[in-house]
Amino acid sequence: MSLLKPFSKLPGLNSANILLVESKEEFQQSLADALVQETAFTVNVRLAKSLPLPMENEESRPRIDLVAFIIDLTSELSFQSTEASLKCLDPGYFLGKVCFMVTNARNAAAPIERLDAVRKLAASLHCPLLFTEDQTPDGVTNATERLLTILKVAAGLVPMATALYLSNLTRSTVSPDIDQPSFD
Amino acid sequence: NFNTVSSIKVGVCVCVCVCVCVTSSATRTPLNNVGVQRRSKSYRLSYRSCLGTAASRLGLTPALTARRLNTSRRALKPHGVAEKVDPEQLALLVKTEWQLSYVTPLHQFRHTQLKSYSRRLAAFIAAGKQQGLAVAVENPQTTFRVSFSLVEGMTESADDAETVLIQIHARPSFAGQDEPQRPAWSGWLTCVNGNPDYLRSLPKDFTCLPLFGSSGAEGLGALVKSWFQQSFDCCFGPLEVSHTSLQWLMALWTNCHTEASIQHLKMIWTLPAVPPLEVTYTVNPEDAWELWRSVRKQKENRGGGGEEEENCIDIEEVADFVQGLKSHFYRHFRLDLSAGSLNQVSTALGSAKHSGRMKISNSRYMTTTLTLLTESALLKMPI
Numbered sequence: 001m002s003l004l005k006p007f008s009k010l011p012g013l014n015s016a017n018i019l020l021v022e023s024k025e026e027f028q029q030s031l032a033d034a035l036v037q038e039t040a041f042t043v044n045v046r047l048a049k050s051l052p053l054p055m056e057n058e059e060s061r062p063r064i065d066l067v068a069f070i071i072d073l074t075s076e077l078s079f080q081s082t083e084a085s086l087k088c089l090d091p092g093y094f095l096g097k098v099c100f101m102v103t104n105a106r107n108a109a110a111p112i113e114r115l116d117a118v119r120k121l122a123a124s125l126h127c128p129l130l131f132t133e134d135q136t137p138d139g140v141t142n143a144t145e146r147l148l149t150i151l152k153v154a155a156g157l158v159p160m161a162t163a164l165y166l167s168n169l170t171r172s173t174v175s176p177d178i179d180q181p182s183f184d
Numbered sequence: 185n186f187n188t189v190s191s192i193k194v195g196v197c198v199c200v201c202v203c204v205c206v207t208s209s210a211t212r213t214p215l216n217n218v219g220v221q222r223r224s225k226s227y228r229l230s231y232r233s234c235l236g237t238a239a240s241r242l243g244l245t246p247a248l249t250a251r252r253l254n255t256s257r258r259a260l261k262p263h264g265v266a267e268k269v270d271p272e273q274l275a276l277l278v279k280t281e282w283q284l285s286y287v288t289p290l291h292q293f294r295h296t297q298l299k300s301y302s303r304r305l306a307a308f309i310a311a312g313k314q315q316g317l318a319v320a321v322e323n324p325q326t327t328f329r330v331s332f333s334l335v336e337g338m339t340e341s342a343d344d345a346e347t348v349l350i351q352i353h354a355r356p357s358f359a360g361q362d363e364p365q366r367p368a369w370s371g372w373l374t375c376v377n378g379n380p381d382y383l384r385s386l387p388k389d390f391t392c393l394p395l396f397g398s399s400g401a402e403g404l405g406a407l408v409k410s411w412f413q414q415s416f417d418c419c420f421g422p423l424e425v426s427h428t429s430l431q432w433l434m435a436l437w438t439n440c441h442t443e444a445s446i447q448h449l450k451m452i453w454t455l456p457a458v459p460p461l462e463v464t465y466t467v468n469p470e471d472a473w474e475l476w477r478s479v480r481k482q483k484e485n486r487g488g489g490g491e492e493e494e495n496c497i498d499i500e501e502v503a504d505f506v507q508g509l510k511s512h513f514y515r516h517f518r519l520d521l522s523a524g525s526l527n528q529v530s531t532a533l534g535s536a537k538h539s540g541r542m543k544i545s546n547s548r549y550m551t552t553t554l555t556l557l558t559e560s561a562l563l564k565m566p567i
Contacts, residue, residue, distance in 0.1 A: 075523055078523075109538070
């Protein structure tokens with residue numbers, strides 16, 4: 001099984017590469033359009049439905065600095081596909097180069113158990129968990145800004161800050177009673 | 185690699201907490217059998233308190249209401265509901281489709297004053313009609329007769345308040361005396377096996393009847409709700425039957441197949457295609473029972489055992505059951521139902537829709553269904 005490795009290639013000059021993985025392939029398009037608007041450095045956005053990535057592009061693919069998994073809470077398939085994709089990442093990515101984005105968290109059709117499961121997943125992997133809103137342009141802009149902050153650090157463009165250091169500050173935690181309902 | 189690293193860290197924290205709790209609860213354990221339940225409660229309190237400092241550092245306050253449904257519950261038993269409850273009232277409750285809502289606790293609601301409540305509600309409806317609020321009736325001359333009645337015997341524990349049934353009959357001025365009257369609107373407020381900690385924590389004057397079902401003319405229902413809101417300072421809100429609750433109902437109803445045949449297990453899924461695809465998936469009851477039995481047997485093999493556990497169903501078994509149904513569907517139609525959402529579940533014992541409509545067709549299994557729905561209503565309480 002081909003793992004995606006974080007440090008097997010040389011980085012580009014003043015550029016950052018981000019991979020957006022989403023099973024539904026809706027939000028990643030609008031997010032990508034907003035991400036490339038960044039002018040301070042070159043942002044290359046790669047889109048994928050799931051991992052592992054196809055072998056044909058292996059040579060031409062640049063070094064991926066940040067892998068962002070987009071999970072739609074109203075669809076169980078989205079969560080299951082993300083879990084399966086996580087197995088195709090080299091462990092080196094989990095030192096600050098992975099982040100989870102969750103959409104539709106406020107939707108009544110999203111069961112609470114799924115959100116808890118995503119929280120536990122992000123906490124166990126020490127990755128940040130971002131809640132985003134994908135239907136309005138404001139929501140897309142907000143999500144882009146937050147992603148860019150993490151991407152800049154992950155690509156090494158921020159002096160004195162590494163991805164591992166930032167992940168210690170941004171990683172998701174779960175409250176101690178997440179497994180235990182208050183009711184007996 | 186990364187998994188083991190993270191799990192080691194977590195494991196250390198958990199071990200520390202567990203040791204503290206066990207020692208503190210051991211000193212409190214009394215010697216008789218009654219203490220068994222108390223011990224688990226003191227364990228829970230000390231677990232909370234030892235994490236209390238951590239919780240306060242993170243700024244979390246333990247809320248009184250739960251955040252999710254119980255992960256395991258007792259299997260349905262055919263209860264003697266038919267013996268305990270008046271059969272006439274029972275007949276009114278089953279075989280009708282109810283729209284569910286949740287209600288916050290009622291202030292100064294007295295079960296002894298039901299007659300005066302009927303009069304006040306009738307006056308309120310008459311006043312509303314005069315003001316021109318929309319009440320759909322054919323004959324503008326109809327007067328409404330309201331009756332509040334107590335349905336005794338539906339609750340099990342002493343903490344639950346008794347169920348109240350409300351019926352509104354339209355009495356047209358020119359109708360004959362012997363016409364059988366179907367109520368223009370009927371509704372009920374109930375609390376079945378509500379969480380005793382929450383119920384006991386409410387202040388003295390409050391009655392908790394969190395589950396409200398209504399069926400009939402919409403305008404009358406809205407009038408009844410606003411009367412309740414005015415008289416008892418409570419709030420009504422829509423109650424959806426969540427995805428997890430629907431899965432629980434599927435499993436619980438299938439579990440009864442040996443005692444009362446479910447006749448079919450029908451699910452309606454909606455898939456987000458363009459245009460949206462609606463899938464009605466009907467399973468033969470025998471096959472559903474076989475699948476459920478094999479899931480239960482797997483759990484037994486895996487480690488459960490003992491009398492208590494045979495009656496308890498865990499959420500993992502429910503999830504396995506539903507996963508089995510979905511993978512069977514995928515094998516035949518190459519459509520993964522995980523991509524869609526479950527909208528409706530129905531068997532011969534009842535049906536439930538995600539939008540909050542529910543019907544109970546068999547009164548024998550009413551209690552557990554209502555327990556599940558009461559739990560989901562209590563989850564929606566604002567505090």
